[in-house]
Amino acid sequence: AQKITQTQPGMFVQEKEAVTLDCTYDTSDQSYGLFWYKQPSSGEMIFLIYQGSYDEQNATEGRYSLNFQKARKSANLVISASQLGDSAMYFCAMREPYNNDMRFGAGTRLTVKP
Amino acid sequence: DSGVTQTPKHLITATGQRVTLRCSPRSGDLSVYWYQQSLDQGLQFLIQYYNGEERAKGNILERFSAQQFPDLHSELNLSSLELGDSALYFCASSARDRLNQPQHFGDGTRLSIL
Numbered sequence: 001a002q003k004i005t006q007t008q009p010g011m012f013v014q015e016k017e018a019v020t021l022d023c024t025y026d027t028s029d030q031s032y033g034l035f036w037y038k039q040p041s042s043g044e045m046i047f048l049i050y051q052g053s054y055d056e057q058n059a060t061e062g063r064y065s066l067n068f069q070k071a072r073k074s075a076n077l078v079i080s081a082s083q084l085g086d087s088a089m090y091f092c093a094m095r096e097p098y099n100n101d102m103r104f105g106a107g108t109r110l111t112v113k114p
Numbered sequence: 115d116s117g118v119t120q121t122p123k124h125l126i127t128a129t130g131q132r133v134t135l136r137c138s139p140r141s142g143d144l145s146v147y148w149y150q151q152s153l154d155q156g157l158q159f160l161i162q163y164y165n166g167e168e169r170a171k172g173n174i175l176e177r178f179s180a181q182q183f184p185d186l187h188s189e190l191n192l193s194s195l196e197l198g199d200s201a202l203y204f205c206a207s208s209a210r211d212r213l214n215q216p217q218h219f220g221d222g223t224r225l226s227i228l
Contacts, residue, residue, distance in 0.1 A: 031213060032213065033213040033214050035216055035217075037219070042221075043202060043221065043222050043224070044116070044219065044220075044221045044222065045204060045206075045219035045222075046116070046219075047116075047216040047217070047218060047219070050214065050216055052213070052214050091157065095213050096213075097213060099170075101147065101159030101162065101170060101172050102147075102159065102217055103159075104156060104157040106156055107156070
């Protein structure tokens with residue numbers, strides 16, 4: 001079964017606007033970690049933000065914030081004030097107890113328009 | 115710069131050959147993970163080492179093997195290469211093997227099988 005679902009293969013946003021990238025996950029564990037990574041066209045994977053399942057506050061890191069809705073099992077990434085350099089693939093990932101790997105979604109390709 | 119170093123950046127070889135991919139984790143990180151990223155399979159976890167010991171195995175083929183050395187650098191060995199092994203191979207590291215710790219990725223090795 002798919003653990004991480006990113007339903008938007010591609011998204012477009014105007015420069016300086018905010019954009020939300022969707023991520024839903026499936027787990028029966030109460031304790032887990034959720035991560036977002038950015039992969040520019042150059043190929044490297046860049047860690048953006050982390051949310052723990054027991055964290056009461058939504059995580060924020062600069063222009064990135066995570067809209068965490070535990071009951072809905074969603075962890076959407078919000079990028080504020082989009083910049084041209086934000087154009088990239090974005091991956092949502094989850095780590096569960098007893099699983100040593102990180103499970104990744106299929107990714108969303110974000111294109112920022114000038 | 116994530117602090118994770120992978121060499122080589124690009125590798126072109128032929129079917130049936132054997133290659134070795136190298137990874138130096140971030141200073142102080144004990145855990146090393148290997149991932150394969152291909153167009154059809156997405157990001158797939160291959161194997162994890164923690165402080166020199168194999169910790170977890172994912173979708174790693176029998177033709178593939180890995181090890182982590184006392185200085186914590188790791189190597190991924192791919193043998194009897196097939197066209198389908200063409201992919202981007204990532205190494206990632208984390209300080210410990212905990213849910214709340216992000217994995218920091220290297221820039222990857224792009225392997226092309228001709």
